Structure formats: structure tokens, C-alpha cells
Amino acid sequence: MKQLTINHVSRIEGHAKISIHLNDEGRVTSTQLHITQLRGFEKFTEGRPFYEMPGITSRICGICPVSHLLASAKACDAILAVKIPTAAHKLREMLHCAQFVQSHALSFFYLSSPDLLLGMDSDPAKRNVIGVIEKHPELARMGIELRKFGLQIIEGLAQERVHPSWVVPGGVNAPMQPQLRERLLSELPGAVASTQQALNFFKSAIASFQEEIDNFGTAPTMYAGTVDRKGSLQIYDGTLRFRNAEGAVVKEGIAAEEYSDYIGEASLRESYLKAPYYKPIGYPQGIYRVGALARLNVADRCGTPKADAELTEFRQRFGYPAHSSFLFHYARLIEVLYALERIGELLNDPQILNPRVRAIAGVNSLDGIGMIEAPRGVLIHHYKVNEDGGIVWANLIVATGHNNLAIGNSIQQVSEHFIDGTKLQEGMLNRVSAVVRAYDPCFSCSTHASGQIAMKIQLVAPDGTVLDELCSR
Amino acid sequence: MPQTISIRIDGELVSALQGQTILEAAKQAGKYIPTLCYFEGLSAVGACRLCIVEVAGTDKLLPACTTPVQDGMSVTTTSPKLTQYRRIALELLFVERNHVCAVCVSNGHCELQNLATSLGITNMRHWYNYPNLPVDLSHKRFVLDHNRCILCTRCVRVCAEVEGAHVWEITERGISSRLTSGLNQPWGQVTDCTNCGKCVQVCPTGALAEKGWAVEEMVKQNDNISGLAHRKGGQ
Numbered sequence A: 001m002k003q004l005t006i007n008h009v010s011r012i013e014g015h016a017k018i019s020i021h022l023n024d025e026g027r028v029t030s031t032q033l034h035i036t037q038l039r040g041f042e043k044f045t046e047g048r049p050f051y052e053m054p055g056i057t058s059r060i061c062g063i064c065p066v067s068h069l070l071a072s073a074k075a076c077d078a079i080l081a082v083k084i085p086t087a088a089h090k091l092r093e094m095l096h097c098a099q100f101v102q103s104h105a106l107s108f109f110y111l112s113s114p115d116l117l118l119g120m121d122s123d124p125a126k127r128n129v130i131g132v133i134e135k136h137p138e139l140a141r142m143g144i145e146l147r148k149f150g151l152q153i154i155e156g157l158a159q160e161r162v163h164p165s166w167v168v169p170g171g172v173n174a175p176m177q178p179q180l181r182e183r184l185l186s187e188l189p190g191a192v193a194s195t196q197q198a199l200n201f202f203k204s205a206i207a208s209f210q211e212e213i214d215n216f217g218t219a220p221t222m223y224a225g226t227v228d229r230k231g232s233l234q235i236y237d238g239t240l241r242f243r244n245a246e247g248a249v250v251k252e253g254i255a256a257e258e259y260s261d262y263i264g265e266a267s268l269r270e271s272y273l274k275a276p277y278y279k280p281i282g283y284p285q286g287i288y289r290v291g292a293l294a295r296l297n298v299a300d301r302c303g304t305p306k307a308d309a310e311l312t313e314f315r316q317r318f319g320y321p322a323h324s325s326f327l328f329h330y331a332r333l334i335e336v337l338y339a340l341e342r343i344g345e346l347l348n349d350p351q352i353l354n355p356r357v358r359a360i361a362g363v364n365s366l367d368g369i370g371m372i373e374a375p376r377g378v379l380i381h382h383y384k385v386n387e388d389g390g391i392v393w394a395n396l397i398v399a400t401g402h403n404n405l406a407i408g409n410s411i412q413q414v415s416e417h418f419i420d421g422t423k424l425q426e427g428m429l430n431r432v433s434a435v436v437r438a439y440d441p442c443f444s445c446s447t448h449a450s451g452q453i454a455m456k457i458q459l460v461a462p463d464g465t466v467l468d469e470l471c472s473r
Numbered sequence B: 001m002p003q004t005i006s007i008r009i010d011g012e013l014v015s016a017l018q019g020q021t022i023l024e025a026a027k028q029a030g031k032y033i034p035t036l037c038y039f040e041g042l043s044a045v046g047a048c049r050l051c052i053v054e055v056a057g058t059d060k061l062l063p064a065c066t067t068p069v070q071d072g073m074s075v076t077t078t079s080p081k082l083t084q085y086r087r088i089a090l091e092l093l094f095v096e097r098n099h100v101c102a103v104c105v106s107n108g109h110c111e112l113q114n115l116a117t118s119l120g121i122t123n124m125r126h127w128y129n130y131p132n133l134p135v136d137l138s139h140k141r142f143v144l145d146h147n148r149c150i151l152c153t154r155c156v157r158v159c160a161e162v163e164g165a166h167v168w169e170i171t172e173r174g175i176s177s178r179l180t181s182g183l184n185q186p187w188g189q190v191t192d193c194t195n196c197g198k199c200v201q202v203c204p205t206g207a208l209a210e211k212g213w214a215v216e217e218m219v220k221q222n223d224n225i226s227g228l229a230h231r232k233g234g235q
């Protein structure tokens, strides 16, 4: 049997290795995704004061620090047993929306647009963001601007771009400045327009990706995502809902505190990443997907007009639920639009400048759970503390973890469809990396490893010799 | 009335009082010498060696905070050699324990960090020791994180010399040295502690902090403690 290992799939966050085993005819027999690093935040935070956790856990990842910061702060709010002030709640949601804008812009324009705009089989030397800038300068510029807009909000609110310390247990540590509100309100329409242009471009290009749409992880699964009380998309403070592959809501209204009744975690032999599954169904049948596509499948609607118009069109074209993981890209663009519209609503909220933004309290509960939607999907932080507030136990369920099983299945499907071991071409392996990128996975945070971008794919022959290797970095 | 003597600091002739330390004389003359364990108003112990200076006639680098002035002494406060040794002293403090500034309550307001920045330290030339040290969260209002303690003993001294409560002590020796409270009790159980918070405010790092502050939020307020110490008849 031949084996193909993709070590370091490029343009994703973190490290991963994919092995693709071939038979004597050069066809794919099996694939495996190994996540090779473990950093163990759960272990080394033992004994630390709980209120340090937002600062510590936001260091897990340089790409979505805000998500960890917020999930952690929510878990700490639960330990304080306080309801945070309304303005703080809204400001945190705004920060989170900004995080979505910048993270999705990064995923789409920087990491995936080379495949999408230049083609899966295009010259690998040019298949990067520089190549995109050369060929589609206008679109590249929009991507850069959008990401900048998101980062600017984060920076404006939190005074720091990468690891903001503005979010604290009990709220945030400073109210919003009126000038910032004015500035963002004036720049918002431009960001919305750019997003709509990018969407239009993507919609016109998508027809040429029919083969990918049909083969990039199309196996129907359940989906999980958080929604508000009316069933609309809610990324900061919703309750968890599961929708099955046929489109029926299986369970909804799951509060953070109840997560362990519904989400089980299986440990896998070949990887450090744990595989969460829907408990009432069991492992491995209880596989579900999270992230942009899952959220749009789970929610009844976005809840903002422009995003809802796009969502309606999306559902008309690809069904509801839409199963192809290739559509994650499309879903992310719709979500950028949603996040921008939501930022607009929040900026216009009469409460937003209220100076009361922090509740002060001590340890009032020995257990705290925080759940939010990170750009990559549901993120849960769960801490247990002693009477003095020292962490005695911590568990983090991260987005890429939920998608672990689905990513594995998608790799299998793409490999079977595109790889022919007898006449191997770079573009075949690139599709394997591309399907991983479609999920925009962040293996650095799922294994809590350092935030580098690297992956390796190996093609291995029946006798165990490595036929080909695709490495990045 | 102590006798007035004259010494040279960096070549400049200045007058000092007999019995003063080099540091005091330098301060009086408006000269800067970096310090870390020294805190005005508390006894000087010469623990950190940041204040080392060169004195003509001896090869030894002497701590300015504990070395008394002598008539005719010639002191150099800055030189490449001094910078090198000050850096070594700081680097050894950093590698001895776990200083993860990025997640520290004192990040941005830390005397240790500020000194490192001003001495141009960007990385460590030694292996980190990574000791496994506890955090004492037992006090209602304050927290002691041994990971960030540099054993400067400012807390020990302020508690004994100004507050008169004698809560803190250093236990063990050498690399095993630890700050300890009461008779090795958790801080929250030490009945002598008056909860005044002076130790927290004089601590140069994030080792002692008020509870509940997030990263970067602990800003020490110790301007008035020296004055208080002087009134108590300290140095």
C-alpha cells in the first residue's frame, strides 16, 4: 500500500499532518489527519487566579485572541456570578463582530483567495496573496481594507490589536469614546460596500468550482451553532442549537452550563485533538460541523437585512441545510456582512456610550462556563476554582475540535476523488490542503499549540515508501 | 551634624555628608543610578546588585545603596562594564522564575520590566529555570505569586519597619529561597497582617498584587510610603 502524507498544509493556523495511503493501482485507500502538537493550557493554568485566564488563554492564538478572551471572560463572569452591565455586554459583542470581520477577511482574502481566484491548479509559486494582488488588485485591496476595519475597531476599543486586555471578568475596563463611535459610523458604509462587492465577485466565480462544491466534504452531518431567542444568528451570547442533516432542529436552547449534557469528547489515537460529538446520538455517529456554514445552517435567519437577503439567495442556490464544506467560504462572506450590519446596530444603540461597564465581585461560584461562537465555531471555556479563586481544573472545547471528524471525512472524500497516484500532480495535493483550509481550521488553538502556519501532506506507497511530500514552511 | 566631604561622581566634584551611601549622595547631586531592591525610607540590603558602581582604587563593583561615601572617593555610575553586569544581574532574575510579562497584572508598570527595557535586554542568554511555584490566593484582598518574586525583600522591610507587623520573611537558602508569611502559613491565615497593603504597593513586580485585576491593570501606588517611613524614623 502506498501512503501519501501531507505535512504542513499551508495557509492554515497551526500544524497538521495528513497521510494518504494508496493501493497498488494508485487509488486512495485511506486517509488520516494527525495533529501533532500539544501545549496543554489546561495543565499549566492550574493554581493561577481565575481572573488571569482571559489574559492567558487569549495567548493561545494570535489569529482569534478575542474569541478566547471573550469565552474566558464569560466563564469568569459566571465565577463572579454577576450579570455584566448592558453597555459592557454590547461592547463585547461589538468587539466580537469586529473579530469576525478581521478573521473572516484573513481566511478569505489572504488564505483561500489564491485557490479561489487563481485556481487550484495554478502555478504554486504564484498561488499566494501576492499573486492575488497582481491579478485582482481591486479585490485584494478590499480584503486588506476590510481586515483593517475590523482590526481598527478592536484597536479602538481595546487599545491593543492582538491581545486586548480590555475585556475583564465582570465587563470591560473602559467605556467607548464618542469620537471612536463617530469615526466607525462614518467608515462603516464603505466596509459594507466592499463586502457586497466581494460577495458579488465570489458568486460570479463560484460556477467554475462545481467539481469542488460537489466533492469538498459534502457528506451531510448535523450542525451546531448559537442563536438568539428568536432563532436568529447570535455570535456573542446565544444558546446552542443542533440541526440535523435533513434540516430539523434536534435540540435548542442549550445554555453554556448544560454543554456537557450534549457534547461528549472522544480522544483519538492518531491526534492530540479531541473529537467532540453530540452525546444523545453517540460517537462517531454524532458527528457535527461548526463554523460559518454550520451557523448559517443552524440559524433561521441572520437577523440583519442585507445579510438575510444574501442568505436567502444562498439557500436558494445550495439548499437548506447546505452541506458542501466548500461553501464555508461563501458563508464567511455572508457573515462578514452580518457582523458589519450588527456593528452598525450596536453603534447606534443608545446604551453604547454608557460609562457603567464593569461589575466588581469576588468568587461566588466554584464553576464557570463561557460559550461563544468563535469565527471557526462554537468555543467553550469551562473552569473550576477553589474557594480562593485558584484554578483547579480547566477544559477548553475549541471550534476546530468540533470539526475534527468532519475534516477527516472531507479529506478522505477529496483524496478519493482528486488523487490519482499513478500520475500525481501538485494540484491534487493542493485540493487536499484546500479542503482543510475551507474549514479555516486553527490547529494551533485546538491543540493549544503555538500559532504557526504549517502543514505536511505525505503520499505513501503500499510498501511504506514516501512517494511525495507537500510541505509549507 | 555629620561632616561634609567631597567626592567625584562621573568626574564631577560633589559634596556629600559623612555616613551617606553613594546612592544617597548621587541622588542628592541629581545623578541617576538604577536600583531595584532599594526603596527610599526602608533599610538598604544590597540584594539585587543593579546599583553597582565602579570606585577608583578597587576592582570590585560596589552596590551604591549600601556602600558609604568616603572623602575623596571617585565613583563611576555608567560604563560598558557596569551595563554588562547590570544586565547579567537582571537576566538571572528573569530566568530564575517564571516571568511571563504578556499575562502579568504588572505588565507595563513593572520596575523589573522597565529596567530590562532601559538596559536593552531583549532576550535571555541563559536557560530558564521554570520552577514549579505556587500562587497564594488565600488573602481576601491580595495575592502573592511566587513566580514573579525576585526576593528583593522590599515587602519584608516595609512590613517590619513601617507597619510593624512582621508578616514576611525569607525562608530556605540559595535557589530554594522563598518569601513566606507568618510561620509558613497561607497569608490569609496570618492574624498579624493588618491588610494595609503596603507590601503590595512597594513590590516592584507583579509578585504582590491586589486581587481581581486583569493583565496590565495593577499600578502600584507607593509615592507616600517613603514619606511615611521617614516619619517613622527610617533611613
Ligand code: SF4
Binding pocket: B098, B099, B100, B101, B102, B104, B105, B106, B107, B108, B110, B111, B112, B113, B148, B205, B206, B207
Ligand atoms: S513581574 Fe514584571 S517582569 Fe515579571 S512577569 Fe510581571 S511584568 Fe514581567
Ligand code: SF4
Binding pocket: B148, B149, B150, B151, B152, B153, B154, B155, B156, B179, B199, B202, B203, B204, B205, B207, B208
Ligand atoms: S514579593 Fe515583591 S516585594 Fe516581596 S520580595 Fe518578592 S518581589 Fe520583592
Ligand code: FES
Binding pocket: B034, B035, B036, B037, B038, B045, B046, B047, B048, B049, B050, B051, B052, B063, B064, B065, B066
Ligand atoms: S538597589 Fe542596591 S543592591 Fe538592589
